[in-house]
Amino acid sequence: GAVVSQHPSWVICKSGTSVKIECRSLDFQATTMFWYRQFPKQSLMLMATSNEGSKATYEQGVEKDKFLINHASLTLSTLTVTSAHPEDSSFYICSAPARGGFTDTQYFGPGTRLTVL
Amino acid sequence: GESVGLHLPTLSVQEGDNSIINCAYSNSASDYFIWYKQESGKGPQFIIDIRSNMDKRQGQRVTVLLNKTVKHLSLQIAATQPGDSAVYFCAFGGFKTIFGAGTRLFVKA
Numbered sequence: 001g002a003v004v005s006q007h008p009s010w011v012i013c014k015s016g017t018s019v020k021i022e023c024r025s026l027d028f029q030a031t032t033m034f035w036y037r038q039f040p041k042q043s044l045m046l047m048a049t050s051n052e053g054s055k056a057t058y059e060q061g062v063e064k065d066k067f068l069i070n071h072a073s074l075t076l077s078t079l080t081v082t083s084a085h086p087e088d089s090s091f092y093i094c095s096a097p098a099r100g101g102f103t104d105t106q107y108f109g110p111g112t113r114l115t116v117l
Numbered sequence: 118g119e120s121v122g123l124h125l126p127t128l129s130v131q132e133g134d135n136s137i138i139n140c141a142y143s144n145s146a147s148d149y150f151i152w153y154k155q156e157s158g159k160g161p162q163f164i165i166d167i168r169s170n171m172d173k174r175q176g177q178r179v180t181v182l183l184n185k186t187v188k189h190l191s192l193q194i195a196a197t198q199p200g201d202s203a204v205y206f207c208a209f210g211g212f213k214t215i216f217g218a219g220t221r222l223f224v225k226a
Contacts, residue, residue: 004160034213043206044161044216093160095214105151106214108160 002028002098006109013084014117021079021112023050023094029074030096034106035067038091050077050094084116129223136194138220140207143188149210152181152192155219156203164192166210199224 056069148169153161
């Protein structure tokens with residue numbers, strides 16, 4: 001089946017620094033990828049849609065200047081958390097539809113645990 | 118907007134018994150619903166899906182039931198095993214996937 005990877009799997013950073021998280025589709029191409037955030041014991045919350053070759057679209061309430069998304073190729077999307085603060089500590093998960101179209105099954109990455117000190 | 122919710126936040130079952138996890142959803146034009154399993158520290162794993170033109174769909178040890186009249190979705194796991202212990206999410210599919218609140222399933226040996 002389709003595989004989505006994330007790097008790093010966990011990261012600890014100091015408050016005020018920026019952190020980049022990578023999401024890769026390993027055996028398929030994805031013109032669209034999605035970024036989610038999950039706080040402990042809560043559900044996944046969709047943050048934004050990453051679009052290859054164009055700007056990302058953000059969900060209501062998500063600061064686009066704080067969560068920078070770049071979809072540089074058909075297999076790579078990156079999420080940069082800028083000027084991170086402790087409240088940004090969370091589990092960040094990306095997904096990609098295997099065929100890149102409507103109602104396709106989403107394949108999820110293993111997640112990245114971000115801890116901001 | 119769309120929302121997907123759950124009746125039971127925690128479910129504890131005996132190994133070998135059947136498990137039923139429920140999900141209620143609000144008014145929606147979606148025709149696609151999915152169940153995901155998430156183990157601790159991992160990303161969600163696809164279990165089974167169903168479209169709105171269906172009432173039931175079966176997989177290996179799992180069955181999804183959809184009642185559009187009362188906007189209710191359920192996941193049935195037959196002969197529950199310790200490896201089934203996880204959090205289960207119903208999700209509303211389409212171009213974007215929106216998740217419900219989740220139910221934690223504990224399987225007692």
